Amino acid sequence: MKKYFLPAAKTALVLVYLVILAGALVRMTGSGMGCPDWPKCFGYYIPPTEQKGLEFTANKTYDKGQVIIKDETLLVAKEDFVATSTFSQNNWEPYTKHDYAIFNPMHTWVEYINRLCGALAGIACFVTFIFAFGYWKENKKIVLYSFLVCVLMGFQAWLGKTVVDSVLNPVKITTHMLAAFLIVALQLYVIYIVSAKNIVRKFDKKFNITLIVVLLFTIVQVILGTYVREFVDTIEKTGAPKEFWLLKPELSFYFHRSFSIVVFLANLYLLLRNKNLQLGFEKVNWIVRILLFEILTGVVMSYMNFPFGSQTLHLVLATFLFSVQFYLLLESRNSKTY
Ligand code: HEM
Known part of the structure; x- marks a missing residue:
């Protein structure tokens, strides 16, 4: 095992x-x-690929919970049944959890x-x-x-x-x-x-404490990021084109943008301390590389109108940044004092 x-x-x-x-x-x-419902998708284990699959179909066998879209509302099959040639409201009940009915x-x-x-x-x-x-x-x-x-x-x-x-x-x-x-x-x-392998690394108290602070900074930055994202979401929902998403940003954006300077400097300090004292923590180089790339994707999103893939990359890089920092903290805690 x-x-x-x-x-x-x-x-x-x-x-x-x-x-x-x-x-x-x-x-x-x-x-x-x-998928308007959960865990199934429109009441199916494998959802339809075209609108037709969600329209009422005469003589079709419907299972309980399967969904159709009728007059821009979602209707759910009350029981398993075989549809007759005409639509009968009796077999269906409205989907009540929300009224979002777009396929x-x-x-x-x-x-x-x-x-x-x-x-x-x-x-x-x-x-x-x-x-x-x-x-x-x-x-x-x-x-x-x-x-x-x-x-x-x-x-x-x-x-x-x-x-x-x-x-x-x-x-x-x-x-x-x-x-x-x-x-x-x-x-x-x-x-x-x-x-955990027996690679010998030097324990340095300052490095370790800074690493904890840096990890907390990343978490704060991620939370700030989600606020920015929520703001962007509200603008996006109005149907505004991408160039308007950050035209008048909330304070959270300025905090998020400026705080990345603090995050960067703290990580840079770790890099230099590791190098000068030859502590042996190679992952710190990766952290700074990921961070630079993260900041770059942030700048690209903000000033080049969210090009395709930039939002996804920004989030995925934030996850990698956190992961490597956390792993480094584990390594640092387990290193030896000389
Ligand atoms: C330490 C560096 C950074 C980290 C760890 C970070 C992390 C994050 C995270 C986790 C989100 C939420 C993403 C989501 O929920 O989908 C976010 C959103 C965002 N960040 Fe950053 N960020 C950093 C730096 C920056 C910088 C320097 C800028 C701009 C100059 C920036 C601009 C944005 C914008 C515009 C959003 C909203 C994205 C969206 O709506 O999808 N970020 N950030």
């Missing part, structure tokens, strides 16, 4: 990153409401693939948890944290559903994202415990 744990945990982590990427694509393409095949399929990735990641986390029992006698923490990851994945699935029901409530979207970061951190932690 033990030998399967690490490959399973790494696979689960990659799948969690994929879910984050897919979620960012959902957002970029505005596909969040591509866009691209949105539906992007959202559906996002959900598939989520399901795959959930299964991978559960399999990792089972294999974690191989470490039960040695280190119960591994089992406990793997279990916690499963619980959080369940929480995310539930939150995903409430996000849809609330027609993309901003606070819920932000919580969804922070919970994703927590999952990544826990998964990295169990991977680290199991795979």
Whole structure:
């Protein structure tokens, strides 16, 4: 069992990153409401690819819960039934959770693939948890944290559903994202415990404390970022073209933009301290590279009208930044004092 744990945990982590990427694509393409219901999509395990599939069809067998769009409203089949040649209201009830009834095949399929990735990641986390029992006698923490990851994945699935029901409530979207970061951190932690190699690095108190501060800075910056994103969302919803999204930004944007200077300087300090004292933490170089790229995508979004892919990249890079910083903190805590 033990030998399967690490490959399973790494696979689960990659799948969690994929879910984050897919979620960012959902957002970029505005596909969040591509499936109005949850966990099925328009009441189907595999959603239709064209509008016709959601129109009332005479003589078709409908299963309970399947959805049609009629007169711009969603109707749900009350029971399993075979439709007659004419539409009968008696077989249908209105979908009450929200009144969003648009079918866009691209949105539906992007959202559906996002959900598939989520399901795959959930299964991978559960399999990792089972294999974690191989470490039960040695280190119960591994089992406990793997279990916690499963619980959080369940929480995310539930939150995903409430996000849809609330027609993309901003606070819920932000919580969804922070919970994703927590999952990544826990998964990295169990991977680290199991795979920690005996590479000797020097422990430096100042480096370690700065690293904790830097990690907190990243979390603050991410929360600020989600505020900017929520603001952008409200402008986008008015139908304004991209050049207007940040024409009159809220204060959160200026905080977010300026705080990245503080974040950058703090990370630069880590880089220089590591170099000057030859502490041996190579990942700090990666952190600064990712950070530069992150700031660049932020600038590109803000001053070049959100080109295709920039929003997704900005979010994915933020996740990598957090991941590498967190892993570095684990390495730093475990290094030796001379
Ligand atoms: C330390 C560097 C940075 C980090 C970690 C960071 C992180 C984030 C995160 C996590 C989001 C939320 C994305 C989402 O919810 O989809 C965001 C949004 C945003 N950030 Fe940053 N950011 C950084 C620097 C910058 C800079 C320097 C700028 C601009 C000059 C910027 C501009 C924006 C904009 C415009 C959004 C809204 C994006 C959207 O609506 O999709 N960011 N940021």
